Amino acid sequence: MKRLLVICCWLVALTVRLDAEDCFDRVNEWLTFTACHDLIRTRVSGLMDLEGYAFTQPAPGLLYTDDNKLFNSRLTLFLDAQLGPHVYAFAQGRVDRGFDPSDSSEQARADEYALRITPWDDGRFNLQVGKFATVVGNWVERHQSWENPFVTAPLPYENTTAIYDAEAPASAQDFVGARTDPKYEYCPVIWGPSYATGASISGRLGKFDYAAEMKNATLSSRPDSWSATQVGFQHPTLSGRLGFRPNEMWNLGVSASDGPYYLAEAQRSLPLGHSLGDYRELVLGQDLSFAWHHFQLWAECYEVRFDVPRVGNADTLAYYLEAKYKFTPQLFGAVRWNQQLFANVPDGLGGAASWGRNLWRIDTALGYRFTAHLQGKVQYSLQCENSGASDFGHLVAAQFTVRF
C-alpha cells in the first residue's frame, strides 16, 4: 500500500509541473508500439487515483469500512490494440484495495479483457467476446475516474438492497427484517459497470443503434462473480439496449436484462424443487443524454424486479438526473439527483412491508483539470432515507487522478 501511495504522490507531483504536459505526451508515444507497417498498433495507458472519503456511518454506497473515513489509491492500466482495420482488443488491469473502495489490503486484478471484430467499416455489426462492461444504460461510458464528474457512482449502481445472492431468505419476515450480514453480502440493482464475462453484438443502422449481450452473471452480481472461472454459463443473463440518436446532441435508449441472480452456493437454501434459474432479476431501463457546448445532461431510470424465494416479486425503481457544466476551460461543476423507491412485499405476518428504505440523494461536485493529465474533484453528498431528520447521511470525497 505504501509503495502504491508513494508512486501516486510522485506522479501527482510530476504532473503539476508546467512542462509535464509535454513529458506525458512523450510517455504516451513511448507506450505506443507498432508492427507490420502500422497494421498492428498497441498502446498502454493508465489512470492513477488518490481518493479520500469522510462520511457518517453506515458507509454509503459501495464503500466498505467501519471507520468514518477512508483513503484509497488505485492504479489502472489499459491496453488498447488495433489489429488491422477490423479487429480491436483491450484489457484493463488494476492494483487497488478491492474493486470498490475498502480498507482491505492491496490486490491486483485483470478487470476487463475483450476482443472485438468489426467486419464492415460503417459499424453496422460488431462482435465482442471477453469480460467487459455491460451494454445496458449510458453510465458505463463515463464510469472511469477521468470521465466521471463525481467520485462515486449514481445510486442505481451502488446502493445495496436486501438482495443477498449467497443465500435465499428463510421466510418473508427474514427478507423484510433488518439486515444483519456485512454490507458486502448485499447487492445493488446494477453493480457498477458489471464487467461480467460473455459475448455481445452491436451495431448502428442510420440513427438507431442496437446492442445485445449474453453474460455469465446478472447485472446485480458482485465483482467476484464476473469471472468465468467463478461463475459459468449454466444460467446466463441476456441484456440488450436499443438506442436512437436523432443528432449528435441527443442519445435516447431503452434497455432490458433478465437473468438469475443467485450464486451456486445459494442452491441449498432454495425451496425444494426449485433451481437457481427460477429466481431472476428483470431490469427495464430508459436512458437519455444531451450535450451542447459546455453543458451535458444524463438521466437513467431502472425498474427492477427480483423474484425472491418464499416472498414473491420484490420491485424497486431507481433513477437519477445528472448535469455537468464547464465554467472555464479547466473548472467544471456537476449536480446529480438520485432516488430509489421500494415496493411492498408480503411480510409473512399477513400484511405487507417495504423491502427496502426509500431514499434520495443529492450529489454535488466541483472539478478542476490542472493539466491535460491531472484532475482534481471534490464531492459532497446528502442522503436521506425515508423521511426522518435522523436519517440524513453525509459524504465528502476528494479524488486526484493522473492520466497517462
Add this chain to the structure above:
Amino acid sequence: MNFRHCLLSLLLFATATATARAQAVIEGRVKLPKTHSTPVMNKRYEIVTAGGVLAPNPPVAVVYLAGAFPKPTNAAVAQIAQKDLMFVPALLPVQVGTKVEFPNLDNAYHNIFSYSPPKRFDLGRYRSDEKPLPAQVFDVPGLVTLRCDIHEHMRGLVLVLETPHFMTTDTDGHFQLTNLPPGQFKLKAWVSSQSTLEIPVDLKTNSVLHVNLP
C-alpha cells in the same frame, strides 16, 4: 484582345517577375526524425464502433525566418479541421494574431481544448453544421497543444510565430521559403517540442540560398 491590351499585360507580367526576383529565397532540407506518430483509438466503452484505422502522422518540421518583422495589418485566418477523428493538419504554423477556425467534418461531436500557457480555451461540444465556425485568435507566440475531450487519441499542434515567413516541410523535409527580405536573420526549423534547429543566414536580393538543417 487588341495590341494595346497585349502590351499592357506583358508590361505587368515583367514588373511582377522583377519584383519577385528582388526577394530572396531559401530552399533546402530538414533532417526529420524517423519515427512517426501512429495513434491508437480507445474504443473500450463505445458500444458501437466503425472499422478502419487512424491515419498515421508522418513527421514534418516548420521552417521559419526569425527576426523583427512588422505586424500584419489584416488578421489572417487559418483552419484545422477534425476529420476522421484526427486533426487535419496535425501541425499548423501561424503568425501571431491569426484566427484559427476548427470545422468539424465528422458525424460525431468533438470538444477541442487547450491548456497550453500561450492559449487556454475549451470550445465545448459542437456539431458539424455549427455556424459560425468555432474559432480562436492566437495572439501569444509559443506552442499550443490541441486535444479533444471526447477522443483521447486526438492531438494537434499550433505553432504561433512572430514572423510572417514560415512554412511546413514536406514529409521528406524539403522546404522553399520565398519572398524573403534581404538582411541577416536566423533560419529556424521547429522539429519537435524538444528540438528547434537554427542557422544564421545572410540574404541578398535576387539570391537563392541552399540550406540543410542540421
